[in-house]
Amino acid sequence: METRTFEDVKKYVEWQSQGKCTVLSAKTEQHFNDLGVDVYVWNVKTDTDGDWWVVEGDNVPMNLYPQSAYYFGADEAYSFHMGLMQRMSRSQEDYNPEDFINGVTLGAEIAPQLFRKLKNIAALIDTAKEIEDFQSIGVQCRETLIELGNHLYNPMMAGNEDQPQASNFKRKCELFIKFYLRGSENSDYRNIIKKLTEATWDYANKITHSRSATYYEVSTCTTLCISLVGVYENILQKVFDPLSQYHCSECQSKKxxxxxxxxxxxxxxxxxxxxxxxxxxxxxxxxxxxxxxxxxxxxxxxxx
Ligand SMILES: [Zn+2]
Known part of the structure; x- marks a missing residue:
C-alpha cells in the first residue's frame, strides 16, 4: 500500500464531517510497527470540528478518533484501533457481547437494567451494516445514557437548585458528580468524568443523525457508552465502600x-x-x- 499523504488524511476527515469543517493541519504524530505492520497516527486539527487522531497504515482501514473524548494520546488511539481490528477479524461466532462489556468495564458490577441495554447494543454492533443500523445504535446508546442518568440521580442531589428535566442526562450526571465527588482531592477525577460524560452524550447524538457513520465510529460510540456506565458504577462502589479510603496508620498498607x-x-x-x-x-x-x-x-x- 502506498503511504498516505496529508491530502488523503485531509480529504478523509472533511468527508467524515460531511464537509462541515476544514482541516487546518495534519501531521504524523507517531509511527508503530510492533505488530509487524506499519501504522501511522496523525494529529489533525480542524477549524470547527475539534482535533482528531487519524489511524491508518498497511492493510489497516483509516479511522478517526476525537482527541477531546477518550483518546488523550496517539498511543491510546493506536491501541484502541488495533484492538478493534483484532476483534473484527475474529470469526463471528467467537463474539460474545457480555464478554465485550465485562472487558471494557473491567468486570464492574452493573445494574441489571443497564447491563441488558448494553448487551443489546453490543449484539447489534456485530451485525450492523446499513446507515439505519448505525443510527439506531446511536439512538440506543442515547437511551441507555438517559437510563444511566435515572439510575444515578436522586432528587435530593439538586439541593436548592431546579430539578433537571427527566431526560436531561448531562445535568443529572453533573449533580451526581457534585454530590458524591466533593473536595479538592477529587478535582481531577471530577474533571475527567465530566469531560467523558459530555463527550459520550454528544457523540451518541451525533451518531443518531449521522449520514456518514461507519462501523468504526459506531463502535467507538458503543465503547464510550459502555465505559461510561462502568465509570459511574465505579463511583457508586467507591462511595459505598467504607474502607477504600483508609490505609494502615503504621505501615500505610491498604490491606x-x-x-x-x-x-x-x-x-x-x-x-x-x-x-x-x-x-x-x-x-x-x-x-x-x-x-x-x-x-x-x-x-x-x-x-x-
Ligand atoms: Zn500496617
Whole structure:
C-alpha cells in the first residue's frame, strides 16, 4: 500500500464531517510497527470540528478518533484501533457481547437494567451494516445514557437548585458528580468524568443523525457508552465502600479488614477497628455525623 499523504488524511476527515469543517493541519504524530505492520497516527486539527487522531497504515482501514473524548494520546488511539481490528477479524461466532462489556468495564458490577441495554447494543454492533443500523445504535446508546442518568440521580442531589428535566442526562450526571465527588482531592477525577460524560452524550447524538457513520465510529460510540456506565458504577462502589479510603496508620498498607467496632445505644457505629494484614497494627477510625446535605451520613477520621 502506498503511504498516505496529508491530502488523503485531509480529504478523509472533511468527508467524515460531511464537509462541515476544514482541516487546518495534519501531521504524523507517531509511527508503530510492533505488530509487524506499519501504522501511522496523525494529529489533525480542524477549524470547527475539534482535533482528531487519524489511524491508518498497511492493510489497516483509516479511522478517526476525537482527541477531546477518550483518546488523550496517539498511543491510546493506536491501541484502541488495533484492538478493534483484532476483534473484527475474529470469526463471528467467537463474539460474545457480555464478554465485550465485562472487558471494557473491567468486570464492574452493573445494574441489571443497564447491563441488558448494553448487551443489546453490543449484539447489534456485530451485525450492523446499513446507515439505519448505525443510527439506531446511536439512538440506543442515547437511551441507555438517559437510563444511566435515572439510575444515578436522586432528587435530593439538586439541593436548592431546579430539578433537571427527566431526560436531561448531562445535568443529572453533573449533580451526581457534585454530590458524591466533593473536595479538592477529587478535582481531577471530577474533571475527567465530566469531560467523558459530555463527550459520550454528544457523540451518541451525533451518531443518531449521522449520514456518514461507519462501523468504526459506531463502535467507538458503543465503547464510550459502555465505559461510561462502568465509570459511574465505579463511583457508586467507591462511595459505598467504607474502607477504600483508609490505609494502615503504621505501615500505610491498604490491606485492611474490620476487626471490631464500638456502637452507641442506637446501634450507630462510632468507632471502627481495622486490622492490618501486613504489619498487624490496629487503625482506629472515629465517625462523626455530617450535616444532612452531605452525601455520606458519616465521616471517618483516623485517630490512631
Ligand atoms: Zn500496617
Amino acid at each position: 485492611l479488614s474490620i476487626s471490631g467496632d464500638d456502637s452507641d445505644e442506637d446501634g450507630i457505629v462510632q468507632k471502627l477497628y481495622l486490622h492490618c494484614e501486613e504489619c498487624g497494627a490496629t487503625t482506629q477510625i472515629a465517625f462523626e455525623k455530617n450535616d444532612e446535605n452531605s452525601p455520606t451520613y458519616i465521616t471517618g477520621k483516623v485517630i490512631k
